[in-house]
Amino acid sequence: MSSVLRASSLGLTPSDIEYNLNETFCSITDLLGNELAPDYILMIDEIKVEERPRLDALTGKVLGICREHGGRVALSIDSLKEIEHLVDAVDKKEVHVASECTVIAIGLLSPDKRLYAARPFVISGTCKHERSKEDTQLLQTVMQVCQQLAPKLGLGRLVCLTSDGEARRGASFSDLTLIKPIQPNSALFPLLSGLQLFNTLVGEDDLTGDKDYKHIFKRLRNLLKGSLGTFIDGVHITPAVLRLHLGDCGVAKTRIDSMLRPDDKQDVTLAAQLLRSVSSIPGPDSNAKPAYARSRRALNLLGILVDLVIKPYMDISLTLSEQLEHLSAAAHLALWLYVCLTKATRFLPIQLYGDIMIMIKNAYICFAKAKVKTPKAHFGSSYLLASRLSNATTCANILAEHPEWDRAPRRLKLRSIDSSAATITSGVDHISPGVWRGDVRVEHVHPLTTWRSGRKLLRKILPDAIATVVEDLLTTLSNSPSIDILSPFGELILSRLQDSTPAGIAPTNINYTVDSLNLLRVGVQCQDPVVSLLCCP
Template sequence: MRKMTTIDNEKELTVVLATNNITRVSSVLSVGLRNNAGTRGLIQLIGRTAARDYNPAPEQIGMHLQLTILRLGGARLAEIAHRALVGKPTPSEIESNIDACLDAVPDVDDESPRIVHQILMLDEIATERRARYDDRTNMVVGVCRQHGYKLPLELKTEASLNLLCDGVRKGKAHLAGEATVAALGLLTTNPREYSVRPILFSADCKSESAPEHVVNILRPLVTAIKKKSKRKNTTFRLLCAASDGEMRREKAFIMEYMKRPLAPESPIYSHLSGLERMTADKDAKHALKCLRNLLMHDSGVEVRGFCITVPIIKEHLLDNGVPLRTDRQHVMTAFSLMRTIWTLPDAPAGSSLLYVWAREALQIFGKLAYSLVMPYISVDMDLDEQLTNLSAAVHLLLDLYVHNNARTRFMPTQTFLNLMIMIKNVYFCVTKTKVDIPEGKFWLILLGTDRLEVFFGLIRTAVGTDSNVDLLQLASRGSGLCEVAAILALHPEWDSVGETGVTLDSKTDHINPASWKGNTDVNRVTPLTSWIQGRHRIENFLPQTRAVFEKMLRDPRVDIFAPFGTSLVEKYDEEDIDEAYSCCQWADEFEALPPQTRPPLSTKLPEDAPPEPSYSGDNDLEDAMGVEEPRGGFDSHIEINGTQLSKAKALRLAMAGLTGPRASTY
């Protein structure tokens, strides 16, 4: 009878759950179970909840889920006041954004001082060529930072609106087709801390030179970050700056972060002095996609005297039952191709000499791919093994680049340098961690710009059906989406790419520290030991390389950036950067200020005509919200030909008329 009573009670509980519309039913059951309620007690609690006599406190996971839905839906709540949307960013503007971002970092209860490493990530995101009215500042956003200072961007009168439109029409300034985004990423295992923290959005028209990029973007960022490095008992130390393969920024990075050899007085010198001369960083996935695209090039790639072409790759892959995919941008396609090549067996007995030679060349290239890819995706790999593999990649790159004077027949010089810069930065960052945080951990996967790419994905999701985000949307949505990134890190099961495994699948694209199983303690790693072991690994794989490496070690002119004794890194004169300061709007904020008597730097405008705005809608929801709830205290309307129009609508109509009648005729 007791068993039948229990069964009846459980059936009644099931019916009660099925017939009552109760939100957060898990919260109700959790409260009951924490209070040791039995089946009857749970039934009574559900009944009280259904009758609105009881309302459980919201669980944290429920709050997280609601916040995620809210942010992805695009609500304009609790946004960080991202500045630098208009004109060139200044250190003080960036400092304000850093403060806002760090406010979201959880405070640590421990009162003892601590050091937290962070990296600076920079990338571009495509934007709609659209001017928008920002009611917080009474300014027009969406005009490029390079030339926006030439036009009146503060929207006060019809005259300022007409001057702005005429200036865009005549090419004095441009509606930006992309935005430079800079973000901070902490190197920590706490998901709430290692999510991306955007600190700069700036409209870009791509006319900026490398010296100007240093002055307008890189130095203001680093200056602001250093000024905001202390917060309570925590020191946030910048480890490196990371970017993709954008050519202008590559030159800017070399100008700013590869100026001179490591000084003997540096705290990390003793750990690295035994290595050949090695800080900037390159995104690993971008470099690996370049490696994959190298194989797909029409001219092929020369590996120790044999030219591997696409038909040869297809033949050897099909002989092993694997088709060749040609998506040049998909990360997983690149990973899959590299894995297929490094798992190729020896050529079958009886194969022709040419077939055997081709298979050996593919296996050598596969060894390079394995050494580059596996440290980023094999979650069981310890840190010392990661470093050893990357050292093996460096030495194999050196051998293949110099063998038979292959040079660019093996790979483009820029790809070669990108890979070397990426690996050099790993060794530098590990060594800096050993010095600053001796008992700390280091996650290789947190380097690069992957977290920024995740943020871009969230931005595009929040924008919805629009093809691209505009500058105002980028700033207004960005803050809330930072919270989403942190929440998804706490709950990876909500994200299709959150969970990770050892095998190469779609989940491998975004691995996080929580999923890494290998030992990442820096106190177990000696960089010089891993470096030498990597060289020995290649010497055992290809014994003929031993003589090559011994010759390189005897020549003091040879290093990873100068395999033939002459540096492949383009040298830049500091005067180029000093000249760019002469038109810098924030020069008075810099300590190392050049003389202000220098002539202004002439800015070369693109020769192409100003693009036609891609947006012509008339009922934008955010424009309407800006009119109803202006956030900056400015008048939301402007008088045009005696008629009062909202500033957002007046701007939209004026910009839509750039290719038609004069903008002032409404």
């Protein structure tokens, strides 16, 4: 049975959402009606669309006009006058042709690979001028309809909202998922209340927000290849510095050029390749000049952080316990870097730091929810939106009903990625729970143990001197009840986004001096001013 989704010509209405949900799940409700209803997540994203209005045969209304301002004109075409007024309003910029389309999909947390496919049910054009308050109202409407229909559709609990790192969406997520601490009467409280420096703010019914890890990877790469770069332990890491050290490690120039291409900001594979290359840079030689050794050690520190962030999502040999330990270690190390270094240097933009912590926090809370509801289950990952909306839903439903038809060509199978792999292929963009080899059984893992183990892991992988400093500061921070990974200075960092430095503008409080930076060997030519100083004999 084919699913025909109804696009929203104006603001999203509960009737549109209900219609699309019924269309999306009508052919698989019997499959969902067995035993335990699967919990679900809502995935929200924008996709670029062709800027051209069209008449929708299903509703008789014009589609392709932004929901923010489309109500200023009639979108039901009863005569030529409606078209004339619409064209005039677009010319005067009173209304806008939609440049993007907001798509919301349901992802079922089911072990059946034919059920956990993303099922889109909201399609709404936008001009991107919507304020966070309006976006919050839109998401609230969607959530309310989903929760009302969940019993009828055979669904369980809404676990989390997930999206990319857009600032407006981040503000909406904060409004919905950072309302109150996990309450003592919640089943999650015994599992998570003892985690030091962990942020326990949630929304209604312990709802959390999440950030797509692929977007995090891309934004880390964009930070490293951007002209401003980043500062680690007082060392300015620019693209030229990266080129120099990667080249010294034997990475081919063509490969470096590809990973640092300034015009390609969306390639997940290149992002993973660059981050893994940085994490693979060895320590400095004993005979290296002091400043060169310092910059190499700064890169090593950065490499440890990115390795802790990317491995839980890429290394298919990791167990669930190891995944959570890596994320805990990443959270503690990033917190230390942020608290220690941002007063004098620029480490991470506020939003990127916050989104990394939200991603880590959500992994822990979702794991705790799984431990409460399905302690014997395997803990897996969620998925991104399908791009072909109605067809994606139809295909997913057909394969759910007829699993024997699901015979993918051999050439389309994912090439495994694990800690022994020498390179990263495009398969990193399509990792699924089915290929994960590590033990991800929930029953053998406790969040408090992995959180503590992650902090101990830093003592093993960091140089002794740094490990001592990190542990001392983390101990001090742990004694302050107002400080956690999302409140490194005692105040929720996401509330400071409106006051943060705009992207692309360097903060004014950077106190960076080039003291005796004659650290690199003579004869290297470079256009970057910092590296030029480093190259002086």
